[in-house]
Amino acid sequence: MASLRCKILPLLAAGSLLASTLLAGNALSDEHGDWPERVHLGTASLGGTYQVVGDGLVTHISDKLDVLALSQATGGPYHNMTLVHTGEAELGLVTLGPARELWDGEGVAAPGEEMRNVRALFPMYQTPFHVVTMADSGIESIEDLSGKRVGVGPMGGTCAAYWPQFLDALGIEDVHLQYAGANHLADYLPSRLSDAFAFCAGLPIHAFQRLERNHDVHMFGLTEDEQATLMETFPVASFEIPADTYASMDAPHASVAFWNFAIGHKDLPESFVYALMKLVLDDSETMEAIHPAMAEARAEHLDKNDVLWFHPGAVRYYEEQGLEVPTAMLPPEMRPEEESADIADADAIDEAIPTDTTD
Structure with a gap:
């Protein structure tokens, strides 16, 4: 009887370990279930820093997050803001000057269109x-x-x-x-x-x-x-x-x-953006190897962004680092209820005002 018990106990232990592994795997699968299969990242022209950084980032994302990431040569920040806003690219790189113009609807190519489907992710460099x-x-x-x-x-x-x-x-x-x-x-x-x-x-x-x-x-x-x-x-x-x-x-x-920041579309899954934030900001050595300028890619530089609302996945990361995201930089869904209502009311008023198309 004792011999039989000795044989059964290791089997039960092995079964318990297998069940735990499967449960952990299922939990991970559930968290990643809504992740995109591929993402496009808007960079800029060949020979510029965006192209070098972007190529390095997509390689790192593909290797570590098991999401096919592709870099896309573009005209730069204005183009990247537009691509991410329209959903033609999931990720992009911007300088905050052009980002502010398009966020406020002051872009020359699309006057009056506030590109508010964009969210800030992580700081990069100056x-x-x-x-x-x-x-x-x-x-x-x-x-x-x-x-x-x-x-x-x-x-x-x-x-x-x-x-x-x-x-x-x-x-x-x-x-x-x-x-x-x-x-x-x-x-x-x-x-x-x-x-x-x-x-x-x-x-x-x-x-x-x-x-x-x-x-x-x-x-x-x-x-x-x-x-x-x-x-x-x-x-x-x-x-x-x-x-x-x-x-x-x-x-x-x-x-x-x-200052330069990475941006993402507002509908990217929170867990994916959180994983991306950790991938970049927890590994300064790899980022500097991609380009020396990325030595400035540190979480504490989140305060350099006073233009774009942060993505909830980015907010989650910053808060885990003990950093506070200013209320004005939180997306509407993460703000106090009365502030979110004010934003919604302002958007509704903007949409109700007819656009003057005359010269």
Whole structure:
């Protein structure tokens, strides 16, 4: 009898372990049951930081979350906000300047359309504005760009939207703007098809690095007065580009910068977004390996976003880290009942007001 009991007990234990494993597996399956089979992530042009970061992120998502993730080359933040808002892409990368314009319905391509189907996820890094020329161009500063052919990135990107405004605010006239991807504009310089390339991206900018590996170049930023003028006129912060960013630099350069955030569609499952937040913000080593600029991708930088409501999955992650998401940045469904009602009433009023389509 004792011998029979000895044989049965291990079987019961094994059965209990199997049942526990199956239950855990079912619970995990239930949590992941509404996850998308694939996601598209909007980046920007080849040679820019978004493209490098985006390619690294989709590889990491596919490997670790078992969701097929695909990067999509786009025109940049304006395009990405539109793609995520319409559901054509589930994820995207944006700078907060363009994001604010489209969130508030001030986009040139879709005036009056507030892109509120977008939710903020995790902070990434700051995007400073920087200029590169050939060393023998004779162009040494922003003032020297007057009358010159200046590449400013692809149409629809942050750089192409703000560099012309910056130059105008600084009184730089008669600039002949050129629009194309980062790699193309970098190649224009040694071919003498362009005089300068004024760009903005997380540091180091790969297109700048590639250019200086093969040619003698000159890089410059802003004077202190130019920096102050832009900070007074635009929603940008001061930034100093470190002297060791590129081999061609021998001193820090003053600049201004926007913060970058990852975004997602509001209907993405909370558990998926939470898993994505952990994947990125709990593994700083992997993020920095994707691109050095991602060293700034830290949870405490959530306060840099005062534009977009956070996704509930992101809120869950931040709160688990002991961080408080401001009420104004919570999505309507997570706010106190009276505040959610106020938002709904405001949306209803906006929808009831007819749009003036006359010129």
